[in-house]
Amino acid sequence: MDSINRIINFVFPPLALYGLFVFYPIYQRLKSAVSIWRNVLRENVAGKVVLITGAASGIGEATYEYGKKGAYLALVDIRDEPLFHVAALVEHYGSPEVIPMVADVSKIISIAVALHDCERFIQAAVLHFGRLDHLVTNAGVAPLYLFEDIDDLSMAMPAMDINFWGSVYCTFFASSYLKKSRGKIVVIASGCGCIASPRLSFYCASKAAVIAFYETLRIEFGSKVGVTIVAPGVVDSEMTQGKFMTKNGQFIVDKELRDVHISLLPVESAERCAKAVLRSVCRGDRNQKCVVRENASADFGSFGKVLYEIIKPSQETMKSSHNTMKQLQLLKSETINYGDVFNGKKELIVKLHKFFSD
Numbered sequence: 001m002d003s004i005n006r007i008i009n010f011v012f013p014p015l016a017l018y019g020l021f022v023f024y025p026i027y028q029r030l031k032s033a034v035s036i037w038r039n040v041l042r043e044n045v046a047g048k049v050v051l052i053t054g055a056a057s058g059i060g061e062a063t064y065e066y067g068k069k070g071a072y073l074a075l076v077d078i079r080d081e082p083l084f085h086v087a088a089l090v091e092h093y094g095s096p097e098v099i100p101m102v103a104d105v106s107k108i109i110s111i112a113v114a115l116h117d118c119e120r121f122i123q124a125a126v127l128h129f130g131r132l133d134h135l136v137t138n139a140g141v142a143p144l145y146l147f148e149d150i151d152d153l154s155m156a157m158p159a160m161d162i163n164f165w166g167s168v169y170c171t172f173f174a175s176s177y178l179k180k181s182r183g184k185i186v187v188i189a190s191g192c193g194c195i196a197s198p199r200l201s202f203y204c205a206s207k208a209a210v211i212a213f214y215e216t217l218r219i220e221f222g223s224k225v226g227v228t229i230v231a232p233g234v235v236d237s238e239m240t241q242g243k244f245m246t247k248n249g250q251f252i253v254d255k256e257l258r259d260v261h262i263s264l265l266p267v268e269s270a271e272r273c274a275k276a277v278l279r280s281v282c283r284g285d286r287n288q289k290c291v292v293r294e295n296a297s298a299d300f301g302s303f304g305k306v307l308y309e310i311i312k313p314s315q316e317t318m319k320s321s322h323n324t325m326k327q328l329q330l331l332k333s334e335t336i337n338y339g340d341v342f343n344g345k346k347e348l349i350v351k352l353h354k355f356f357s358d
Contacts, residue, residue, distance in 0.1 A: 035283075042282040046070035047096075049129040051122070053105055053170055054139030056082040058237030059188050059230070062136065062274035067095035069278070074125035075100045077139070099128060105139050105166035106158060114161075118169040122177070132177040134281070136186040137167035140206075141251075144244035147201050155249040156202045163206035168213065175225065184226040186281050187214045191233045207231075218286070228281050234265045235273045 048071050055063050055075035063073055067090035075090075077083040080102045087100040101124060103117040126132050140163045143156060150156060171185060178185065192200055193207030211229055218227040243253050 038283040038285075042279075043284070044069075045134070045278075045282065048072070048133040049074070049125065049131050050134040050136065051125050051132060051170075051174070052076065052136040052138060053166065054137075054188075055100075056086050058239075058270055059138055059232065059235055059273055059277065062138075062277055063090050064093055064271075065274045065278045066134075067091070067093050067098070070094055070096060071134075072096055072129050073098045074121070074129070076103050076105070076121050078102065078104050097129075099125065101125075105169060106161040114165070114169055118166075119173045122170065122173040126177050131181050132174055133181050133183040134186060135170060135174045135178060135183070136188070137170050138188040139163075139166045140188070141203075141245050142200065142239045142243075143202050143246075144199050145247040146199055150247050152248075155247055158245065158249060159202035159206045160209070163203070164209045164213070167210055171217070175221075178225045179221075182224065182226075184228060184281060184284075185214070185217075186277065187211075187227065187229045188277075189214075189229055189231045191231050193231060226284055228277075228285055230277050230280070232268065232273055234267045236267050236270050 045066060046069055050066050050071045051074040052063055052066070053076045056077040056079055063075055063086060066073060073087075073090060073095050075083060075087055075098060077100075080100075083100045083102065087098045091098050101121045103121045104114060105118055106114055122132070141158055143159045167187060174185075177183070187210060189210045190203070190207040192204040193209075193211045195204075197204055211231065214227050214229050221227065241253070241255075243251060245251055
């Protein structure tokens with residue numbers, strides 16, 4: 001045994017050095033060539049049908065980037081008013097057509113309701129557009145508390161219900177359509193899925209589950225469906241503005257707690273992160289980490305806020321847009337009449353274009 005160890009110690013170090021200086025540069029050149037090739041042949045999302053959950057805020061506002069590229073969008077969020085605002089703006093910025101759908105992807109009320117909602121908005125998008133090319137699962141919450149402070153453990157369930165099961169439900173009902181179109185799944189996970197973070201135990205656990213699940217799903221799907229897992233750091237969103245879920249399952253805005261927890265961390269803007277995500281998806285990357293630049297700060301504001309600052313729409317105009325877009329709540333009734341649902345859509349777009357041009 002000692003002689004074998006001596007041989008290994010004598011032979012392997014030179015071989016490792018040889019491989020480092022000879023094969024590693026070749027590997028890097030091949031990797032660069034593949035990257036260039038992917039950039040040249042990257043997917044054009046114009047005319048593609050994209051469904052995005054949690055579309056009303058944060059990285060979900062990648063909807064703007066998809067819209068600018070000319071994609072048809074089906075937007076899903078549990079909050080109706082910000083969802084309709086985003087939908088109206090996305091159409092103005094270039095999307096041929098947008099349908100906002102109010103739904104709950106979690107099983108907080110019951111698993112039957114969550115499954116029913118997810119199945120309905122997936123089918124509604126496919127029935128209207130005729131296909132589904134990209135599924136972006138972005139809906140999520142951030143519970144912030146110490147594990148030892150929990151009084152009722154059931155109050156921690158929304159983290160897994162929304163962050164993990166919400167993505168799984170959508171993927172389950174969309175997978176057959178994505179296989180037909182050889183589409184892609186874009187999963188918004190988090191760097192917390194790989195790095196432990198105090199007070200975010202359930203959030204970290206849910207994101208780690210998301211990463212492990214979709215890594216496995218990528219192998220199962222093979223070349224039928226592409227899977228891109230996005231693991232960003234701290235991105236400017238409602239969480240960085242102090243909105244957290246408490247140990248009682250309630251959402252609060254606590255800027256002091258925000259300052260304690262993330263004030264020292266660099267914050268990437270939602271706009272820059274969304275652009276990086278779309279570039280990665282179009283290239284067909286397996287993983288995407290939104291790297292925070294040195295000059296990034298929390299003062300940038302989310303992409304949606306930048307747009308509102310540029311456009312500065314009046315409350316009256318957005319209220320009328322909101323009322324018109326409410327006709328598109330496909331999930332508010334058991335039956336969906338597509339001839340009636342989209343009445344008044346052209347009038348809304350004409351009003352928006354007239355307002356923005358003035």
